[in-house]
Structures are given as structure tokens and as C-alpha cells.
Amino acid sequence: MATINNIPDLLRLLDENPEWVEELRRRLLSRELLELPERFAELAERFSELAERLAELAERFAELGERFSDLAALVTRKFDDNDRQFAAIRDDLTHIKGRYAMELIARSVVVIALEMGLSYAGEVTQFDLNAMLRANDTGDLPRNHIISFAKADLIFWARDAEDNLCYVAVEASFTADERDTRRALRNAEYLTRFTGLPARAVVASVKNDDRIKPEIDSGRVFWFELERADFFEAE
Secondary structure, X not given: OOOOOOHHHXXXXXXXXXXXXXXXXXXXXXXXXHHHHHHHHHHHXXXXXXXXXXXXXXXXXHHXXXXXXXXXXXXXXXXXXXXXXXXXXXXXXXXXXXXXXXXXHXXXXXXXXXXXXXXXXXXXXXXXXXXXXXXXXXXXXXXXXHHHHHOOOEEEEEEOOOOOEEEEEEEEXXXXXXXXXXXXXXXXXXXXXXXXXXXXXXXXXXXXXXXXHHHHHHOOXXXXXXXXXXXXXXX
């Protein structure tokens, strides 16, 4: 029988008897350690399968992302189309309300004069305005201002308590804003320039933009309030 006196003797015997190595491994190592290579191989296979599934999921998510992008673009186009349609409807309603406001002031001209402490003396027609423009030098006036003056919503003559003649320039709208007040004031200024007579500016509306409140409070512009119910009955 071989005698083992040192480590080199043991290693030599193990080399000469490979079957002893496996037996020695089973004696020295726990079952967990012995099974570790097999388990590692199983885990590696599972990780490989998981990686494949993740790759498939990533591809599907990419496809879903493209579909969502297409859907988002479609929804955006629909919203844009709706916005344009609503804007067109809003513009139409604004135009309709503006036209109806002009009809209301034409029917309320005497009342407008009375509320201002004046007496109605007659309407100034577009033919009258055209005659004013032809009789005066307007070379220094912007063309759009001249056209705006000629298309004023309403201008009429009135007399004050001392029977002095004056003009009243009215701009009508459902909601009066800075544009309306500018036009009314500018038209009143042109009337005085062209005729030498005093003129007063009026905005006729259901409600007003807050930004024109100082003009009304100061008395530079008179506010004639239109009845909201008249507009909704018209609609």
C-alpha cells in the first residue's frame, strides 16, 4: 500500500487515481457547491430566455410607441380642426352680434340722445359723411381711418339744453373694447375737425372690456347699455 507522508505524495496519488478526486470532492464539498455549476447553467439559460422576452417586449413597446405617436398626431389634427371650426363659429357669432347691435342702436337713437341729456335732431348718413370728406383736406389722415369714419356704426345730430347743435358718434358691439372706444373718439374728433361743431363719443354694448373703464369713468366716452335679452332673443 502506498504511504502518504506529505502533500506531494497525496497529489501524486490523486493524479494516479482520478476517481479518487471525484470521491474526495464529494467528501469535502457540500451538495450546494457540487450542484452550483448545474444551477448556474440553468440560471444562464433562464437569463437568456428572459433577455429574449425583454427584447420582444422592447420591440412591442416600440411598435406601441409608434402607434401612440400616430394616434397623438391624429388627435392633435382633430383638435386643430375643431379649434378652427369653433373659431369660425365664434367669428360668425361675433359678426352676427355686431350687426344686431347696430340694428339695436338704430332703433334706440332717440333713447341714446335722451340718456345723454340731448334731444335727437337727425341722422347723419354715409352720403353726409362722404360730403364732409370731399369738402375737407384729409391728406394727413391714414386711409384706413378715413374708411372707418365713412363706415361709422351710427352718427347723428343732437341739441343740448341750450339748443346748441352737436354730433354724436356711436360704435356698437356686444362687448365694447379698446377698438370700439378708439373708433368712437376718432370719429368724434373728425366730426369736430370737419364741421367745427362739438361731437361726443359713445359706445353701445351689453358689457365692456375692463380696459375701457377709465375712458367711460372720465366721461370721454359715454356708455349706452344694450339689453342682453335682446341678443339672446335674436339668436
